Amino acid sequence: MSESQGNAHRIATIAVLVENEAGVLARVIGLFAGRGYNIDSLTVAPVDDAGRLSRITVVTSGTEMIIEQIKAQLDRLVPVHKVSDLSQEGPHLVRELALIKVVGSGDHRVEALRLADAFRARVVDATTESFVFEMTGNADKIDAFCALMRPIGLAEVCRTGAVAIARGAAGFAA
Amino acid sequence: MSASTQLADPPTLTMSGAEVVLRALKDQGVEVIFGYPGGAVLPIYDAIFQQNAIRHILVRHEQAAVHAAEGYARSTGKVGVVLVTSGPGATNAVTGLVDALMDSIPVLCLTGQVPTHLIGNDAFQEADTTGITRPATKHNYLVKRSADLARVMHEAFHVCRSGRPGPVLVDLPKDILINKAPYQEAPPASEPHRSYRPRTEPDMGQIRKAVALLKASKKPVVYAGGGVINAGPEASRLLGDFVHMTGFPCTNTLMGLGAFPASDPQFLGMLGMHGTYEANLVMHGCDVMFNIGARFDDRVTGKLSHFAPTSKKIHADIDPSSINKNVKVDVPVIGDAGRVLAAMIEAWREDPTVPDREALAGWWRQIDEWRAKDCLAYTQRGPIIKPQHAVKRLFEITQELGRETFITTEVGQHQMWAAQYFGFDKPNRWMTSGGLGTMGYGLPAAMGVQIAHPDALVIDIAGEASILMNIQEMATLAQYRLPVKVFILNNEYMGMVRQWQELLHGGRYSESYSEALPDFVKLAEAFHGVGMRATSPDDLDRVIREMIAIDRPVIADICVAKDENCFPMIPSGAAHNEMILGPGQQGGVAGVTDEGKVLV
Numbered sequence: 001m002s003e004s005q006g007n008a009h010r011i012a013t014i015a016v017l018v019e020n021e022a023g024v025l026a027r028v029i030g031l032f033a034g035r036g037y038n039i040d041s042l043t044v045a046p047v048d049d050a051g052r053l054s055r056i057t058v059v060t061s062g063t064e065m066i067i068e069q070i071k072a073q074l075d076r077l078v079p080v081h082k083v084s085d086l087s088q089e090g091p092h093l094v095r096e097l098a099l100i101k102v103v104g105s106g107d108h109r110v111e112a113l114r115l116a117d118a119f120r121a122r123v124v125d126a127t128t129e130s131f132v133f134e135m136t137g138n139a140d141k142i143d144a145f146c147a148l149m150r151p152i153g154l155a156e157v158c159r160t161g162a163v164a165i166a167r168g169a170a171g172f173a174a
Numbered sequence: 175m176s177a178s179t180q181l182a183d184p185p186t187l188t189m190s191g192a193e194v195v196l197r198a199l200k201d202q203g204v205e206v207i208f209g210y211p212g213g214a215v216l217p218i219y220d221a222i223f224q225q226n227a228i229r230h231i232l233v234r235h236e237q238a239a240v241h242a243a244e245g246y247a248r249s250t251g252k253v254g255v256v257l258v259t260s261g262p263g264a265t266n267a268v269t270g271l272v273d274a275l276m277d278s279i280p281v282l283c284l285t286g287q288v289p290t291h292l293i294g295n296d297a298f299q300e301a302d303t304t305g306i307t308r309p310a311t312k313h314n315y316l317v318k319r320s321a322d323l324a325r326v327m328h329e330a331f332h333v334c335r336s337g338r339p340g341p342v343l344v345d346l347p348k349d350i351l352i353n354k355a356p357y358q359e360a361p362p363a364s365e366p367h368r369s370y371r372p373r374t375e376p377d378m379g380q381i382r383k384a385v386a387l388l389k390a391s392k393k394p395v396v397y398a399g400g401g402v403i404n405a406g407p408e409a410s411r412l413l414g415d416f417v418h419m420t421g422f423p424c425t426n427t428l429m430g431l432g433a434f435p436a437s438d439p440q441f442l443g444m445l446g447m448h449g450t451y452e453a454n455l456v457m458h459g460c461d462v463m464f465n466i467g468a469r470f471d472d473r474v475t476g477k478l479s480h481f482a483p484t485s486k487k488i489h490a491d492i493d494p495s496s497i498n499k500n501v502k503v504d505v506p507v508i509g510d511a512g513r514v515l516a517a518m519i520e521a522w523r524e525d526p527t528v529p530d531r532e533a534l535a536g537w538w539r540q541i542d543e544w545r546a547k548d549c550l551a552y553t554q555r556g557p558i559i560k561p562q563h564a565v566k567r568l569f570e571i572t573q574e575l576g577r578e579t580f581i582t583t584e585v586g587q588h589q590m591w592a593a594q595y596f597g598f599d600k601p602n603r604w605m606t607s608g609g610l611g612t613m614g615y616g617l618p619a620a621m622g623v624q625i626a627h628p629d630a631l632v633i634d635i636a637g638e639a640s641i642l643m644n645i646q647e648m649a650t651l652a653q654y655r656l657p658v659k660v661f662i663l664n665n666e667y668m669g670m671v672r673q674w675q676e677l678l679h680g681g682r683y684s685e686s687y688s689e690a691l692p693d694f695v696k697l698a699e700a701f702h703g704v705g706m707r708a709t710s711p712d713d714l715d716r717v718i719r720e721m722i723a724i725d726r727p728v729i730a731d732i733c734v735a736k737d738e739n740c741f742p743m744i745p746s747g748a749a750h751n752e753m754i755l756g757p758g759q760q761g762g763v764a765g766v767t768d769e770g771k772v773l774v
Contacts, residue, residue: 019369022316027308034309065498072495078313078333081369 011040011061013086013094013164014071015172019079020046020054027077028056037070038062041096041161053081055172057163084172091167097160098142103130104153111152119145130155138162191323191351192217195284198327200227201359204255206246206625207231207284208239212259213299214286217351231625231654234646236263238618240270240341241644243281245622248605249580251406253280253334254622260286261299264307264345269612271310271341276609277429278404280339282330283311289349290318303345312340317347320355328360329367337372338493339404372492376509376517384464384488384505385521391462392533394422397445397474400429400608401467401491402511403601409512410434410601413466416515419522421534423541425453427468428593429608436597442541443550446474447744448590451549451755452541454742457482458750459540465489467511470501471609472773480749490514549742549755550594559711561588561663561734565595565635568661571718578630579603580623584616584640587669587740592635614643617660621647624656631659631722638664638731639688648701651727659721660729662694665736673739678771694731703727746773 018024025044032039040059047055060070067085075083086092100121102112105128116123116133119141125132135145139162146157166172189197195218199207208231211219222230233239236258243254258267264285274281288297304316313333315326326344334342388394396417402409410433417424417440424434425442434441443450445457457463463485468474470489475481478500489497490507497506507514554563565588572579581596582605583589589606598604605623607615616634624632634641641662651658663669671686695705704726708717714732721730744753747770 022318023304023308026305030308065502069495069499072497072499076338076493076495078367078370 007063009061009063010067011059011087012067012070013057013059013092013162014074015084015086015164016056016058016074017047017081017083017172018054018056018077019081020052021079024054024079025056027079028058028074031073031077032058032060032070035069035073037066041159043161043163057161059162082172084166086164086166089166092164093167094138094162094164095136096139096142096162097134097136098145099124099158100133100135100146100149100154101130101156102133102149102153103155105129108152112149115145115148121145187357188354189357190217190221191320191346191353191355192221194323194355194357195327195346195351196221196225196228197357198324199255202253202328202331204228204253207255207257208233208242208246208622209257210234210236210239210259210263212261212263212286214260214288214348215257215263215284215346215351217348218257218284218286218346230257231621232650233618233621234649235644236266237270237614238621238644238647238650240267240274240281240283241612241615241618242622242625243283244270244274244277244279244615245582245605245619246626247279247281247622248403248619249602249623250626251602253282253331256281256283258283258285259299260288260303261301263299264301264303268307268310269610271307271343273607273610273612273615274341275310275312277607278339278400279341280334281341282334283341283343285343285345286351287316287345287347290347291349293347303343307343310341311343312338314343314345316345317350320350320353323350323355324358331360332367333370337370337374338401338496373494373508374492374510374513376490376507376514378517378521380505380507381514381517381521382525384490384507385518385525386527387462387486387488387505388420388422388464389522389525389527389529392530393456393459393461393537394420394534395442395456395460395463396422396424396434397427397457397463397465397468398424398430398433399427399466399468402430402433403467405467405511407601409467409510409515412512412515412519414438416519416522419519420529422464423456423538425449425456427471427474427608428606430468431593431604432598432601433467435599437599444593446471447476448594448740448742449474450594451547451742451753452544454744454750454753455544456541460485463487465491465503466514467491469496470499472500475501476744476752477747477749482750547755554711557710558735559708559714559732561665561738562591562595563711564661564663564708564714564732564734565591567714568633568635568718569596571715572631572633572722575631575722577722578627580605580620580627580630580632582606582616582619582623582632582634584634584636584643585611585613586637586640586671587665587673587738588635588637588640588663590670590740591663596635613637613640617641617644617647617658618650620658620660621650621656624658625654632657633659633661636660636662637669638662638666638691638694639668642692645697648698648703648727648729652702656727657725658727660698660727661721662729662731663734664691664694664731665734665738666691667736669738670740676739677745694729698727698729701727703729705729705731707731707733709733746770
């Protein structure tokens with residue numbers, strides 16, 4: 001694959017609808033690992049009431065030929081119902097949730113609260129020396145917030161990775 | 175449950191899990207299983223003992239069970255079935271499973287497992303079989319509930335043989351085999367799988383585009399692979415019809431040999447790393463290439479950036495992930511090879527364009543010039559048998575005798591010579607380990623073929639290094655009276671490794687010499703077979719005829735020249751038109767770049 005034409009890399013956000021059975025996630029991750037594809041982030045959760053289907057949202061990157069391969073390889077896994085490249089198929093929303101712990105006092109503490117307000121992050125935990133902020137948004141927004149928190153006491157970051165959904169009425173069903 | 179409900183429900187039989195397994199196999203048309211017992215599978219072995227619908231062949235190593243199932247599957251088109259125990263039984267099968275995965279062979283592997291309540295406890299003979307074989311199979315299952323057992327068995331068959339065939343493993347915990355389980359029949363074809371729906375019918379728009387491209391071509395080529403074999407004998411017949419209808423040249427991959435008759439004047443020979451001069455130059459110089467059932471493997475393409483540089487490419491494959499994986503193609507067609515060929519023939523007839531007969535005639539004249547190089551010529555002179563000559567005489571004598579002949583091989587130079595000098599006019603007669611290149615494949619595969627075709631002549635063309643890898647299967651041949659012929663091209667080296675060491679590593683033959691070889695004649699006799707040896711060209715024909723005539727397992731030790739190299743050869747990292755034709759052309763190899771050396 002070192003001689004693929006078109007070496008421009010792009011980031012792809014791919015939604016995969018899978019049977020919610022034991023080992024499916026291992027299968028998907030094994031596919032990426034085994035073929036050397038990137039996983040920038042990955043989330044998975046059931047999507048129907050009966051718990052029969054799950055949706056995996058994976059953010060990956062590579063050349064166009066590699067991204068097409070990733071989708072084709074995912075699609076041929078037996079428990080996979082559907083593969084959708086949200087970044088290609090039209091307008092879509094990408095969100096991530098982060099819990100961010102900031103430890104500090106005095107001016108740092110005040111500044112942290114002011115910035116959190118500007119970013120519309122919520123305080124979900126508070127002590128006299130710390131806050132935990134909950135924030136949702138796209139990856140850039142969360143990155144920016146963490147960067148600002150770093151000099152004023154950022155202690156711990158816990159992120160979910162991206163979930164994504166297409167805009168409009170069309171659904172992603174089996 | 176009220177009486178009326180009992181009458182309305184179809185009867186679900188309840189038997190032990192082991193009996194459910196056997197019943198499912200029987201209902202799926204299985205007649206033979208290749209296996210080896212162990213603690214975890216005793217319930218199935220007990221059930222096997224008490225029935226006689228399905229025959230069990232006891233191998234001597236679980237790897238051989240899988241290769242035997244592969245040989246059985248490739249020579250019949252049916253699913254090959256394997257039964258091994260937990261732990262080491264399953265791990266011994268892994269090589270065979272990866273082999274089947276690489277070559278798209280339908281093999282169903284049933285493995286025993288420790289009881290469900292012990293899974294994850296490091297129990298005796300426990301292994302994380304489903305974890306280990308996840309990347310080694312098309313799909314795998316661990317049956318944790320008795321209610322799922324029958325459904326999983328039928329589903330496993332379906333996944334195994336549909337779409338692009340491949341190995342499927344079903345891991346069966348011992349308590350599931352002992353406890354009672356309901357049996358249900360396979361779901362009808364009208365109830366498709368929830369998520370797995372391979373596409374077999376090609377898109378007619380793509381077919382018409384492909385035909386238009388081919389009708390306008392001046393230097394076309396048909397490049398047919400293992401996918402045509404997998405699509406059944408009808409696909410090979412349609413390939414013949416298409417090639418004859420169009421008058422195009424046709425080449426086959428290693429896995430596709432036999433899809434188009436080797437004796438046909440339109441056949442160019444195999445292409446690729448050890449393919450013929452004419453096949454490779456046709457691929458290099460063509461303007462339109464029709465790939466049907468092949469996957470642009472690196473042994474075929476050589477240096478990708480220089481592969482068929484001026485051509486438009488049509489790629490018909492049943493696996494969408496195969497398309498645009500290595501080589502960007504112009505007209506992808508997804509579908510079963512047989513369905514694609516039938517559609518192509520129809521579309522060709524309907525399309526009114528008249529192809530350029532002049533250009534095609536000119537192309538054939540060029541091809542005949544390349545053929546005149548006679549790249550497979552060798553000189554058999556003097557007291558030492560040349561390996562090419564041994565294969566050629568084997569081919570000629572089997573042709574003369576006219577028996578239905580099946581060939582399996584091990585891996586290495588002998589494999590390439592078998593592919594070059596043994597002509598296959600029909601599909602399913604040639605069994606070799608292409609994608610994985612597993613030494614030790616040939617003897618057990620030949621066993622599987624002989625079981626499927628008891629009256630046929632089955633020959634394993636082997637090297638003396640490879641044959642030792644599953645030599646224990648000689649005992650299986652004796653037990654079941656399988657008159658397989660093991661034709662060893664004995665050059666006392668791992669020939670292909672030695673060749674690369676000669677050409678690329680300054681002749682430093684590191685660990686490629688076969689030291690301490692057994693006396694193969696005595697070895698055959700020790701395993702209740704017949705042994706014979708040929709040491710000079712005068713012996714050769716007689717030994718071949720005797721080997722074939724004896725209705726018992728035979729090892730024929732053919733002592734051949736130790737320093738023969740396999741040509742033509744496209745060295746790694748080189749392009750099709752940089753092929754080396756013979757020892758006189760060593761200069762070509764000096765040009766192997768560091769980048770090329772890194773490639774296998």
